Amino acid sequence: MSAYQDMVYSTTARLLGDDAQAQDIAQDVFLKAFEHFEQLRASATIGGWLKTVATNLSLNHLTRHRRRWRLFSDLQRSGDADSDDEPELDFAVPDTVLDGIAAEERHRTVENALRRLPEHQRVPLVLYHFEELSYQDIAQRLHVSLAKVKTDILRGRVSLARMLVRAAPSDTRSEAAQS
Amino acid sequence: MTLSPQEQARLERLIGTACRELPLLEAPQSLAARVTAQLQRRAAQPAWRAPFSQWSKGLRITFLPVALIVMGVTLSMSAGPGAQRLTTLALAPLSRALARLESTGALIALLATLCRHLGISLLQDIPTFWLYGCVAGLLALYALLAGISATAFRTLYGTR
Numbered sequence: 644m645s646a647y648q649d650m651v652y653s654t655t656a657r658l659l660g661d662d663a664q665a666q667d668i669a670q671d672v673f674l675k676a677f678e679h680f681e682q683l684r685a686s687a688t689i690g691g692w693l694k695t696v697a698t699n700l701s702l703n704h705l706t707r708h709r710r711r712w713r714l715f716s717d718l719q720r721s722g723d724a725d726s727d728d729e730p731e732l733d734f735a736v737p738d739t740v741l742d743g744i745a746a747e748e749r750h751r752t753v754e755n756a757l758r759r760l761p762e763h764q765r766v767p768l769v770l771y772h773f774e775e776l777s778y779q780d781i782a783q784r785l786h787v788s789l790a791k792v793k794t795d796i797l798r799g800r801v802s803l804a805r806m807l808v809r810a811a812p813s814d815t816r817s818e819a820a821q822s
Numbered sequence: 823m824t825l826s827p828q829e830q831a832r833l834e835r836l837i838g839t840a841c842r843e844l845p846l847l848e849a850p851q852s853l854a855a856r857v858t859a860q861l862q863r864r865a866a867q868p869a870w871r872a873p874f875s876q877w878s879k880g881l882r883i884t885f886l887p888v889a890l891i892v893m894g895v896t897l898s899m900s901a902g903p904g905a906q907r908l909t910t911l912a913l914a915p916l917s918r919a920l921a922r923l924e925s926t927g928a929l930i931a932l933l934a935t936l937c938r939h940l941g942i943s944l945l946q947d948i949p950t951f952w953l954y955g956c957v958a959g960l961l962a963l964y965a966l967l968a969g970i971s972a973t974a975f976r977t978l979y980g981t982r
Binding site for chain 1: 825830833834836837838839840841842843844845846847848849850852853854856857860861864875876
């Protein structure tokens with residue numbers, strides 16, 4: 644378990660954006676693994692199996708949560724200025740923005756930024772960049788249109804880029820402002 | 823500035839790089855302990871409380887014929903000569919309960935009549951305007967509750 648717990652926890656934490664929920668789901672993943680212990684013991688793909696189960700259980704959890712709060716989510720969505728229009732970037736992101744930030748700081752910034760993204764942007768973004776699913780697969784998994792997946796991921800990227808530029812040293816920021 | 827396809831591709835590369843280089847998050851130390859505790863709790867439970875899929879193979883194989891035999895015996899007894907005696911035995915507590923229910927039902931009917939008379943006299947005495955006011959008040963309270971719940975949701979879960 645110790646060999647895989649960080650991988651499972653990272654998957655659930657990034658998808659759910661909440662430590663307590665991520666721990667609960669990671670626990671369920673390992674309990675499921677113990678239920679299938681005989682099959683998995685000899686399997687060479689145990690890491691892949693755990694990652695798939697972690698992803699599926701996290702998505703199921705989010706779906707249940709969304710159903711429970713559907714009325715209020717709908718109220719909130721109608722209040723948001725969240726149209727399907729393409730997002731706008733009111734600044735340029737220099738290619739060197741990542742180089743300007745120390746590695747540890749950069750990791751912390753990206754992790755924090757991911758957690759701050761709204762669920763409908765974070766989940767497809769994580770599935771695309773971390774789980775390496777295609778846009779089409781993500782749309783099928785989340786039961787939304789392909790266009791919405793693309794827009795949400797793009798919005799998520801724009802938000803992340805904005806936070807990275809903010810975390811960058813001032814000379815990189817001024818470069819972004821000038822260009 | 824709306825993003826051109828080239829800008830979008832550049833942004834995808836940039837965020838892809840930032841995400842790929844992220845190290846795995848360190849799982850809390852309590853995770854392993856929680857899993858172990860949960861497994862011990864499960865192990866302490868009697869076998870029959872576990873889901874059928876987790877029963878041992880022998881138990882699963884034994885269970886099905888035993889269940890079929892029990893069903894067969896029950897059905898044959900209910901159709902055979904012992905059926906009437908069984909029915910009497912089984913229905914005795916039911917008829918006692920029904921008798922008790924009848925007396926309880928009479929008491930409930932009496933209470934309902936009293937409430938109805940009380941309700942009718944109250945309705946006749948209360949001005950209609952007050953009744954409409956009460957209904958409007960209840961609707962307003964319901965709307966307020968929905969508003970408070972929506973605000974609580976937006977505050978607590980809005981950013982998730």
